[in-house]
Amino acid sequence: MLYFRQIMNRKIIILALAMVFGSAGLFADRAHAADAGESYRIGPQDRLQITVWREADLTGEFEVSSQGVLQFPLLGQIKAAGRTTQSLDDEITRKLAESYLVDPIVTVSVASYRSQKVYVFGSVKRPGLFFLDEDPSILKVLLEAGGPEAGGTLTGDVVRLGDSPEREGGTPVEIRRVDLSALFTRGDLSQNLRLRSGDIVFVRTARDGGRGTANVVYITGAIQRPGAYEWNEDTTVLNVVLQAGGTTEYASANRSRVIRGQGPEREIFMVRVADILKGDKDKNLKLLPGDLITVPESFF
Numbered sequence: 420m421l422y423f424r425q426i427m428n429r430k431i432i433i434l435a436l437a438m439v440f441g442s443a444g445l446f447a448d449r450a451h452a453a454d455a456g457e458s459y460r461i462g463p464q465d466r467l468q469i470t471v472w473r474e475a476d477l478t479g480e481f482e483v484s485s486q487g488v489l490q491f492p493l494l495g496q497i498k499a500a501g502r503t504t505q506s507l508d509d510e511i512t513r514k515l516a517e518s519y520l521v522d523p524i525v526t527v528s529v530a531s532y533r534s535q536k537v538y539v540f541g542s543v544k545r546p547g548l549f550f551l552d553e554d555p556s557i558l559k560v561l562l563e564a565g566g567p568e569a570g571g572t573l574t575g576d577v578v579r580l581g582d583s584p585e586r587e588g589g590t591p592v593e594i595r596r597v598d599l600s601a602l603f604t605r606g607d608l609s610q611n612l613r614l615r616s617g618d619i620v621f622v623r624t625a626r627d628g629g630r631g632t633a634n635v636v637y638i639t640g641a642i643q644r645p646g647a648y649e650w651n652e653d654t655t656v657l658n659v660v661l662q663a664g665g666t667t668e669y670a671s672a673n674r675s676r677v678i679r680g681q682g683p684e685r686e687i688f689m690v691r692v693a694d695i696l697k698g699d700k701d702k703n704l705k706l707l708p709g710d711l712i713t714v715p716e717s718f719f
Contacts, residue, residue, distance in 0.1 A: 459553040461499045461507065462534025462616070463487055463718045469511065472524035477515075480530050485669060485718045493519055500718075504528055529553075535616035538639045540647055542568040542624045548645055557597060557612045557620065566603075567622050573599035577612060578619040578678065580713055591687050592678055619711065636706050638663050640714035641670035654706045657695050660714075666692065671717035677704055678711040 461467070463485050471477040481489045487500025494514050499507055508527040515523040535551035537560055544565025551560070557575065567573050575597040599622065601607035614620070619639055636659055639645045643664030648654075656677065666672050672693035679686045688704060692714060695703045706712075 459503065459529065459532075461502050461504065461529070463500055464533040465499075465529055466531035466533065467499070467504070467507070468526075468528045468530040470526045471511075471515070471520075474520070474523070483534070487718065500534075537614050537616070538619045538637075538645060539564045539622065540619070540637055541622040542573075543622050544568065546647065551614060551616060555614045557610075557614055558602060560614060560620065561599070561622070567599060568624060572625040573603065574623050575599045576621045576623065576681070577614070578621070578711065579615065580617050580619075580676075580715075591676075592685065594681065594685075619713075634708050636708065636710045636712070638712040638714070640675075640712075641667045641672070641716040642714050643667060650706065650708045650710075655703045656690055656692065656706065656712060657703045659706065659712060660692060660696065665696070666714055667716075669716045669718055671715045672696070675712060675714045677706070678713065679707060679709070 461483060463483050465483045467481050467483065467489065469478065469481055469491070477492050481491060483489050483499045487498060488496045489499045491497050491511065494511065497507070497510065504527040508525050511527065512523055512525045515525070529552070532550040532552045535555070537549050537551060538547070539549060539560060540546050543561060546564065549560050549563055557577070561567065561575075577595040577597060579593040579595060581591055581593060595612060597612050598607070598610050602610040617640075619637075634650045635647045636650045636654060637647050638659050642660070643666070645663060648659050648662050656675075660666065670692075673691040675690045675692040677688040677690050679688070690704055690712070691699070691702050
């Protein structure tokens, strides 16, 4: 019943958005994507609703640990990270049937999406951290951010972090340009980019012409309060990390990066944030306006 209600709630939200934006074709495709929940891969910190019919002791919410497993009654630890809800449903059903229950009926759904994070900055109403669900489209995320601010032509730069610059043959950073005016005003689904965990979206308007406020730097990743912070001539990596509340317990802080500039002029600096926090001032890079600090997570 809970799973049915969740599906219906998603459909109601999508239909409401369709009426607001007046594009039935656009949201018909999104409705299909929202129901195709099996494409979503469970990750650490996701909370799962697992219901075993007529078995109250086996029913409830279960959080996926930082090691990617959940602790389930009778069965103990079950690997969840990287799997679909249907795959996990099948395994729990099979194991319960093997040793404990006759013809168990199990449903697994995601109660709270917390593992796949993206960040939205620039000309939106509510910039900040957002979580991807079964519909990882840039349109969905920007609607959650309140939509773009008015200001003429809209574009979006999606910063996608790849391999560390220290790794040969890798792609350290990829920039994807999205025509948001075409997406929002004409329903051009070719611009509805599927986001990935860790993506950083900068929304720009013809009015601001850049990443937003000039005297700002950004920090994302395994940090307590990711976001945009005011820049001045004395701003360093340490200043911003401390303003953001420090790193989380899952931070791989010595693999942090500072991304400076855009396009072919972009520079990438490796920054050992853990060493800086321990007092190594020689590694405390001085920042410029628009710099982006990324602190990677390491769950496993």
